[in-house]
Amino acid sequence: MQALAQQILAGQRRALAKGITLVESTKAVHRLDAAALLSNVMSATGGALRIGISGAPGVGKSTFIEALGRYLTRLGHKVAVLAVDPTSAVTGGSILGDKTRMPDLSVNPNAFVRPSPAGRTLGGVTRRTRESMLLCEAAGFDVVLIETVGVGQSETAVSDMTDLFLLLLSPGGGDDLQGIKRGIMELADLVLVNKSDGPQALISQQTVADYRAALTFMRARFKAIKPEVQACSALEGVGIETAWSTLVGFTEKLTESGEGQQLRMTQSKAWMWGETAEILLEELKQSTAVRAAVTRLEDQVGAGEVPATAAAQSLVDLYRKRD
Secondary structure (H helix, E strand, O other): OOOHHHHHHOOOHHHHHHHHHHHHHOOHHHHHHHHHHHHHHHHHHOOOOEEEEEEOOOOOOHHHHHHHHHHHOOOOEEEEEEEEOOOOOOOOOOOOHHHOOOOOOHHHOOEEEEEOOOOOOOOOOOOHHHHHHHHHHHHOOEEEEEOOOOOOOOOHHHHOOOOOEEEOOOOOOHHHHHHHHOOOHOOOOOOEOOOOOOOHHHHHHHHHHHHHHHHOOOOOOOOOOOOOHHHHHEEOOOOOOHHHHHHHHHHHHHHHHHHHHHHHHHHHHHHHHHHHHHHHHHHHHOHHHHHHHHHHHHHHHOOOOHHHHHHHHHHHHHHHHHH
């Protein structure tokens, strides 16, 4: 792991891909190796601007990231894209075809595009997106873009691991009442109405006005910045420079106010407790006493004889008495 860490720190792309594959592994035997790898690169992380990008399927997330990535690499930035692909609930498979929608960025020497399956994780990201992001930072990428699955209003987990959250909308994709809906709109720092070109240009301007009005009824999640709504066309490259300038301005204000540092500290603590809960749950499932009682309790819960809350408490009590 120390050798792999040194290769990642040296910016070797194959090593980075190998490291991400390791931290994404669900095998218990890989858990300790992944932890050791992250420990060896942690000192080189934290220097990138982390941006979450969400939006409904078909809104043009991949096309926008392609346009933004091209613009950023021309400015001298190194851009990593972590694209989360939906996983079939029937077969358990994922297409992982995001690179085909980013033909220029996927072969750009200053960019790294990594599609990963969402698996059973809810919220639009993968179970190990945080770890993958840290490895990208250790490899020298100073902008990390996380493209979510794109499932709707509840897709908010990405805001718990990024500095800024960008939401893409389609022209005419909802009036001002749609914009007032809680959930994902409350977390968006920048709302972009994409596909603002051709016959949809006028419609997009109305959509921008509707969502600007809607945001006035929502409390901003930061004191230093207020969410903005802009129009853009990823296909024609219009509005990309303005969007990036806005994101940079937001970052500077959050840094000056100290909210940016506080946000990362809060996210790290939440990550720690999330990992703690996952480890304890896995240990509980492996407990001999718990495994002996699981089938009986599951049957009782399924038959409606015992409430799930009582069964869960019984399992925890058995785990506590394991010694």
